[in-house]
Each structure stands twice: as C-alpha cells, then as structure tokens.
Amino acid sequence: MHLYKKIFNLKNKLIFLFLVLALVPPVVFGIFSIKTTESVINNLVSRQIENIAADKAVILERWLQERKQDMQVVAGTSIVKSMEPGLIAPYLELVREQYRVYNNISIFSDKNELVFSTGDYPQGQEIRIVDGVHQESPATPPVKYLPKEKESTFQLTAPVYENGQKIGSVLGTVGTHNIISIILHVSLGETGECYLVDRNGTFLAHKEPSRILSENISHSGSFTNAFGPGERKNIYRDYRNIEVLGTSHKVEGTDWYIVVEQDKAEAFRSADSMKRLIGLMMLTAIGSAFVLTWVISYHFIRPIQGLSRSAKILAQSEYLPEGLDTMRRDEIGVLYRSFNDMAMKIKQRQDTLVEKINLKSAELEETGETLKHLKLIAERSEKFAALGRLGAAVAHEIRTPLTSLKLFLESIQGEIEISPEFIEDFGIAMGQISRIETAINRLLDYTKPKEMEFSKISPGYLIGDVVSLVRPMANKLECTIETIITPNLPEIRGDIKLLEEALINLFINALEVMPEKGRINIRASVTSYAPTEDENKMVPAVRIDVEDTGPGISPENLNYIFDPFFTTKAAGTGLGLPTVFNTVKRHNGEITAANRPEGGACFSIFLPVISEG
Known part of the structure; x- marks a missing residue:
C-alpha cells in the first residue's frame, strides 16, 4: 500500500500525463518519417548503383569487343600475312602508337614459332595460342598484374588465314590502365567504389593495387550477393566487413564481374540526421513536460510534500x-x-x-x-x-x-x-x-648483522656498479637492463657493500622469475617519504625502483614476502628479501613491493639523503 501511494501520487500522475501528451505524437510521426526516409534513400541509392554497374559493364564489354576486332583487323592485313619481319615491324609499331593500349604485339607462324614481336618475348618459352576471336564460347583471357608498371594486362589472339588456310596467329598483350581508370572512377560520395573480380572473387582491378590478384571477396557478403543462390540483397557486408549498399553485373563474354558499392553509413547520413533531429525534439518535449510539472508542483504540491517528509524524518530520528x-x-x-x-x-x-x-x-x-x-x-x-x-x-x-x-x-x-x-x-x-x-x-x-661502515655514496655510482656485476648473468639469460637515473642526485650515507648486496639480491630474484628476453628497469629519482615511525613527517630521499617483466607477486603473498623463511621457490631459503628489508631499515629507509599494471613486479627503496646542515 505504501509503494502504491508513492507511485500513484498527484505529482507522478501529472508527470505521466504531460509526458504522454508531449511524446506520443512526435514519436509516432518520427518513426513514420524515419522509415519512409530510409526506404526512399535505399531505393534511390540502389537504383543509382545499379545504373552505374550496368554502364560500367557495357563500357568494358564494348572495349573488349573493340580489342578483339583490332586483332582481327591486324590478322587480316596483307602485311601480316606476308610473315616478313621487315614489313611487319613498322606496321605493328604504328598500330601500337595509334591505339595506345597494346604493351606488345607478337606474330607467330602456324608452327607456333615467333616471327616478330614489338617487345621482349622470352626465348624458348612454351607458346600456347588460343583463338580468342573465332571460338563460339571463347575462354576469358587470364589477367596478370605488373607491379612495376602498376597495370593489369591480358592477352588476345586472332588466327591469320591465307586462302582459307591458317598460316599463323597474332598475339596482343593488352594494357588496361586507361579503361580501368574509367571503370574505377565513380561519383558516389566519399566511400563509393567500383572494382572488378573474376568468378572466384579474386580482384582483377581495384583502387588499391596491392589487392589485385592477391586478395578476394569469397568470404564476404559481396561474393555471396554476386554469386550465391537465392534472392540478391542490396545491403550486405563487403570484404572490409563494413555494411554497404551494392550490386554486381557480369561482363558478357567473360567471367568478370563489375561490383559497385557505397558505405551504408554515408548513404543513410541524411536519415541519421533526421533521427538526431527527432531525438532532439523528444528531449525538448520531455524537458517541457518536466518544467511544466515542476511549476505546478512548486506552487501547490511541493510545499506540502516537503513538510510531510521532514516530519517523518524527524519522527524516526534518522537525521x-x-x-x-x-x-x-x-x-x-x-x-x-x-x-x-x-x-x-x-x-x-x-x-x-x-x-x-x-x-x-x-x-x-x-x-x-x-x-x-x-x-x-x-x-x-x-x-x-x-x-x-x-x-x-x-x-x-x-x-x-x-x-x-x-x-x-x-x-x-x-x-x-x-x-x-x-x-x-x-x-x-x-x-x-x-x-x-x-x-x-x-x-x-x-x-x-655485521657492523655497518658508513660513507657518502653516489646513487648513480652505486647503481652502475651493481648493473655491471649482474649484466653477464642477464646477457646469459638474454635479458636486457635499462637504467634511468635523474641527473645530479644528492648523496646518501650508508654501507655501500650492504646496499650493493641488497640491489644484487633484487636483480637476481627478477632474473630467476623472468622468462628469456625479459627486461629489467632500474630508476633513480629524488622524492620524499613518510617513515613508518612517524607518518606525519616527510623525509627527503632518493628513490630506487627495480622493475621486471616477470609474472609478478601473488596478491595473497604481498604481505609476507619480507617475512623470514617465506619463499615460493622450490630451493629458496626465504632469507633474501628479509635481508634486503633489514639492510634498508638499518639505513633508516623504507622498501615497498607492488605489481605493475602492465605486468611484472616493482620493488621501491627509499633512502634518506644527507642533510645539507
């Protein structure tokens, strides 16, 4: 009953009423507008992409047919039929200069022997002449990519007949730079693209040359949409795993396919803007409803509710x-x-x-x-x-x-x-x-413990001496040691042998737990610390950190690692870290241990500096 009264009080009823009146109409209108806009954009973009793909396919089909006719014309000339290299050479050079699409044109005899070639044709290479013009269903010419020229090429052939008898063949190596630049160029915003693939989904032409003949779309929605069974979808995920609108068209007479796509995010940008606008309208409506509710509550309901709450709190003595x-x-x-x-x-x-x-x-x-x-x-x-x-x-x-x-x-x-x-x-x-x-x-x-022999010690010298002692062991384990020392560190007072033994102990512990090719960082800097005996007093000190890339210290062991005889090693005595602890304490210092966020452990030693007084 108490919860019922709390939920269905006058203030909540007013809020609910104004929210319903303010939100229902714009929400219904907004959903209808968004759905309609998305449908219109989908149809317009899909129709545009379909037209572009069809136009590109027609252009490429016409261009291929022209190249086949070029080979027929060359094969039908009397100069080529003469099979005289001296006559053929200037004619073929003129053909290449006029058409500007042939990288090489070669003439072969009826025995597949090279008669003349405008370029370098490898001697002794097996020659396979396929009639690419007169076959009833000619095979698609294989495409090759020339990285140095950044161009794809393919070969077309045409037979040379004399009095109804085949006397040779013309082999043309066709460069695709000009036609491919036309095919790949599309006006579809910033993300629209057009590319050419074969039946297996391998890239034959793409705006990124590194993908040509080295990558394919066989595992993407682009391949399924182009070659898969069932109804084709106009929205799918492409080879980049990005949702796109796209379509594909087969190039007649080949097993090549033109694919045109545009990122869905860009195509539906206007719909997204409408969503944001409708969201802003809804927030405005909610804000208006709350403001109106607050005005009514402030003048009529809020004073009485405030007095009622205060009386209950005072009666219960909570505060x-x-x-x-x-x-x-x-x-x-x-x-x-x-x-x-x-x-x-x-x-x-x-x-x-x-x-x-x-x-x-x-x-x-x-x-x-x-x-x-x-x-x-x-x-x-x-x-x-x-x-x-x-x-x-x-x-x-x-x-x-x-x-x-x-x-x-x-x-x-x-x-x-x-x-x-x-x-x-x-x-x-x-x-x-x-x-x-x-x-x-x-x-x-x-x-x-031995009696300490105190002397002035340079922290940089102390660390350098210790690193030189442990570096051979580190090199044997293929581990690296990096020192990061702040310049002009103040001197400390202590027993250099005991401090060296303490640091060496920390280094050996780190090297024993690290895998090969690990890393140890030793840092030295000026800081201050609060002694355990008087936490309200800050003492100037030199801080020495020894960091490793090992497995770190188990959280349950952190409070016990400085206790005598506590060890996690199979052959350990449990006296190494306690000895380090005692050495630091005898120098009126502090030592702490912690795990590094990036992995490994960090031991920090705080040694008081020599006071200037």
Whole structure:
C-alpha cells in the first residue's frame, strides 16, 4: 500500500500525463518519417548503383569487343600475312602508337614459332595460342598484374588465314590502365567504389593495387550477393566487413564481374540526421513536460510534500533537517516556521550527544591503533629473538660437525685414491656441503648483522656498479637492463657493500622469475617519504625502483614476502628479501613491493639523503 501511494501520487500522475501528451505524437510521426526516409534513400541509392554497374559493364564489354576486332583487323592485313619481319615491324609499331593500349604485339607462324614481336618475348618459352576471336564460347583471357608498371594486362589472339588456310596467329598483350581508370572512377560520395573480380572473387582491378590478384571477396557478403543462390540483397557486408549498399553485373563474354558499392553509413547520413533531429525534439518535449510539472508542483504540491517528509524524518530520528526555508506569508509559511523552531531545539540536543560519542570513538580508535602497533612490534621482536637463538643453535649443532665432515672429506681426497665410479658422487657430496654452509652463513648474517661502515655514496655510482656485476648473468639469460637515473642526485650515507648486496639480491630474484628476453628497469629519482615511525613527517630521499617483466607477486603473498623463511621457490631459503628489508631499515629507509599494471613486479627503496646542515 505504501509503494502504491508513492507511485500513484498527484505529482507522478501529472508527470505521466504531460509526458504522454508531449511524446506520443512526435514519436509516432518520427518513426513514420524515419522509415519512409530510409526506404526512399535505399531505393534511390540502389537504383543509382545499379545504373552505374550496368554502364560500367557495357563500357568494358564494348572495349573488349573493340580489342578483339583490332586483332582481327591486324590478322587480316596483307602485311601480316606476308610473315616478313621487315614489313611487319613498322606496321605493328604504328598500330601500337595509334591505339595506345597494346604493351606488345607478337606474330607467330602456324608452327607456333615467333616471327616478330614489338617487345621482349622470352626465348624458348612454351607458346600456347588460343583463338580468342573465332571460338563460339571463347575462354576469358587470364589477367596478370605488373607491379612495376602498376597495370593489369591480358592477352588476345586472332588466327591469320591465307586462302582459307591458317598460316599463323597474332598475339596482343593488352594494357588496361586507361579503361580501368574509367571503370574505377565513380561519383558516389566519399566511400563509393567500383572494382572488378573474376568468378572466384579474386580482384582483377581495384583502387588499391596491392589487392589485385592477391586478395578476394569469397568470404564476404559481396561474393555471396554476386554469386550465391537465392534472392540478391542490396545491403550486405563487403570484404572490409563494413555494411554497404551494392550490386554486381557480369561482363558478357567473360567471367568478370563489375561490383559497385557505397558505405551504408554515408548513404543513410541524411536519415541519421533526421533521427538526431527527432531525438532532439523528444528531449525538448520531455524537458517541457518536466518544467511544466515542476511549476505546478512548486506552487501547490511541493510545499506540502516537503513538510510531510521532514516530519517523518524527524519522527524516526534518522537525521534532523537543517530547516525549511520559505518566503510565503500564508498559512503554509506559518506552519513551516513553527516546524523549524521545533526541529532546531531537537537538533541542538542531538548535536551535543553526537559530539560526545565522536570523542569517545576517536579515543577508542586511537587506543586500538596503538595496541595493534605494539602487538606488531612484540611479534617481530619475538620472531627476531627466536631467530637469534636458532642462529646460535645452527652454529653450534650443525655448522661445527659440518665443518669437521668437510675437513675429513678434503683430507681423505688427497690420501686415498677414489675409484672413478665414485668421483662424481664425491663431487656431489662436497657441493651439497658447500650449499649447506652457504645457507647457514646467510642465516647467521641475517640473525647477527655485521657492523655497518658508513660513507657518502653516489646513487648513480652505486647503481652502475651493481648493473655491471649482474649484466653477464642477464646477457646469459638474454635479458636486457635499462637504467634511468635523474641527473645530479644528492648523496646518501650508508654501507655501500650492504646496499650493493641488497640491489644484487633484487636483480637476481627478477632474473630467476623472468622468462628469456625479459627486461629489467632500474630508476633513480629524488622524492620524499613518510617513515613508518612517524607518518606525519616527510623525509627527503632518493628513490630506487627495480622493475621486471616477470609474472609478478601473488596478491595473497604481498604481505609476507619480507617475512623470514617465506619463499615460493622450490630451493629458496626465504632469507633474501628479509635481508634486503633489514639492510634498508638499518639505513633508516623504507622498501615497498607492488605489481605493475602492465605486468611484472616493482620493488621501491627509499633512502634518506644527507642533510645539507
């Protein structure tokens, strides 16, 4: 019932009534106008395209027939029948000069031997003469494209008869530049085009020469419309997968087809403009209806609804309105002012109560943050204490007997001759002992860090030294390293050996997870950061970013990668990144890790610069 009253109130009824009166007539008229316009445009453009295709086909048919007649005329002259090269040469050159469409004209004897050619005809090439004039259904001459001349050519033949006996043949190579330029030129706006294809859909002539004889339309709507069964459509998708209006015409006597098309978007541009105009009219009608509704609501309905809503809100104590503003002097104005006085007194009492609650909440939140920070410090202190005890136990319980075992094996290596079949096993044993020693040393270095030797360090020198050390390993893995260092970086103070080890550790981690031909970017710039101990203080620092193109870090592992013994490697100790973390912290710096949007991980080190004072 409440929803029913809310939907069918007086204001919504007025809005609905005005919207119906304002929208129904223009919508009906607009739909009718758009449909009529689209139908008229479709018929006009289709008729224009059909006429152009028919005219182009007729022009090409007439031109082909003229070329066949040219061959008949040449074959019927007494000069050609003489089969004398000296007489034929000037005559054929005159024919080429007069017609300007023949790239070459050749005369062959009845044994298919070359008598004379106006151009270069390859010696020893097999000659196949097909009578392209007198056959009842002559085959379509094959088209060839000459990239250097940017022209398509084909050949026509005509037999040479003397007293009813065939004594030779005329072979003409016809250039199509002039006729094709006429065929391809169409006046159909900006997107209209005409092209020539064969029965298989292969381009024989096109405004883009690169498509000729190398591409076809067999998988497009153009091919289906021209050669497919069923009723032909005048709107389809062409070889560019663009919706077009088009048609095709067969060139009689050949298997060539003229195709004429125009983009549908351009053809129906005027209809689209009408759609936008009708849409604008509808928006105007909607706006007018809302304005008229607002005027009525403002003077008659809105004041009462506003007072009703405010009373309900005040009764439910969800929030207190700031007050109902009105300039009216009638009964509604008196009622508004009385309601405002009542709401103000309630608001004052509520503000006092909210202020007390906020103070208590802030105190509790601050206490919670303090306890959380103290708990984190206690957990880390307990973890490091356990690591210290573990390091001492490792040194006593594992390192001592391991050293003894290593010395024993080294001593017997020189005193006892080892059988050849055990030499490899002996080497593996010594290698595993060295590996365990390295892991123990890393653990001891982590639990009992060395004393730092501080000195002034140039960040550019530090990065250059580290890159020179890891570049051979990167080259072996076919990975590239790019350094991007801001000029004139300020100096930092620290232990250069520890900082080099930290950066090398980050480089090795990146190289181990990246595929071959990966990329590492190391950047250095001036910035400032807020220390963990005092987030309200900004410290000038040098920022060093090590970025890779590897798989990145799993989101669930980002919070644990600096914890001791946490590793995702099969043979990892989990002490590399914790050691880097400790080194940065001992330099009063910060280190963060994140995944790059384009892929890979980024480790950022912030080291405070030497203060000028």
